[in-house]
Amino acid sequence: MIPGEDPDQLLDEANVRRLLARHSAEDSRLEISRKVIYHFHARTAERWRDGRIFLAGDAAHLTPPFAGQGMNSGVRDAANLGWKLAACIRGELGAGLLDSYESERKPHAWALIRMAVRMGHVMMPRSRVQALLTQSAFRALSLYKPARDYVMQMKYKPQPHFEQGFVDGAAGGSLRGRMFPQPVVERADGSRVLLDTLLGKGFAVLEWDDGRHPVSEARENRVPGATMVRIIPRDHRFVGNAVAAAPGIEVRDVTGAIGAVFDRAAVRGVVLRPDRYVAASVSRESDAEEADRMLASLLRLSQSARAQSTERKRLELAIA
DSSP states (O other), rough: OTTOOHHHHHHOHHHHHHHHTTTTGGGSOOOOOOOOOOOOOOOOOOOOOEEEEOOOOOGGGGGGGGGOOHHHHHOOOOOOOHHHHHHHHTTTTTTTGGGGGHHHHHHHEEEEEEEHHHHHHHHHHHHHHHHHHHHHHHHHHTSSSSHHHHHHTTSSSOOOOSSSSSSOOOOOOTTTTTTTTOOEEEESSSSSEEHHHHHOSSEEEEEEOOOSSOOOOOOOOOSOOOOOEEEEEETOOOOOOOOOOOOOOEEEEEHHHHHHHHHHEEEEEEEEHHHEEEEEETTTOOOOOHHHHHHHHHHHHTOOOTTHHHHHHHHHHHHO
């Protein structure tokens, strides 16, 4: 609605059919099963946690429909909170980890809401002049393929980047807190698989093994179940005895995607969370113990005043 419009007049069936007829005579003759004036909101809850109660999805944030990101945001909430609850209940990480849920998800959810509001201003012109200018601008953009793809594929959509939360360290600031790509990698037997196939469901440490940088030695990981993966450049070959004797998994970066990511961030490795976001990066100047130190630091980060056994038991009871 725009100022001055009458709700009853807008919802009159003859008026609805008249509006539909502007776009399609066939649509104007269809059976109308429901007509309503839709009220949308652009809001986020002040806090997403109160003790054992967590808010997610529409309970935590409401977005206008123009970007089509409401359900996507809810799924991201569930994915972020789910693995953290599981890690705390299993006793693998401290319950302080749960405090990172809101600090990680709220900024991105609000960024998408702001984007939807801006899209609404474009999609709902208030005058014929504004509508004409908007349509002319989109027609002009469609003549230039890169610009058309940028708009049609929503490449302007803000990507998740956790600047606060369960992330640690100073290295690789542009990579830390972002989701790691999932390229195809090659195993020693020549088979090729997606990287996630090798990483399992828990934490993982990826380190670049080009012979010039140190690589973690075999030892018990600080975080239970962390998978160690050594990445060799695509122009390197597997060495049979070394592969059999070395700890963890060794794969070749056949697409060059992992090497490119490490080069852009100036790092030689990353610690990946179960949701495949980068929790910490391993500096090129560090020694072979750096990955283990980062895992230990993340474990400490998850421990706080809330990280007590009684809190874990409450969580178990709440979920049960």
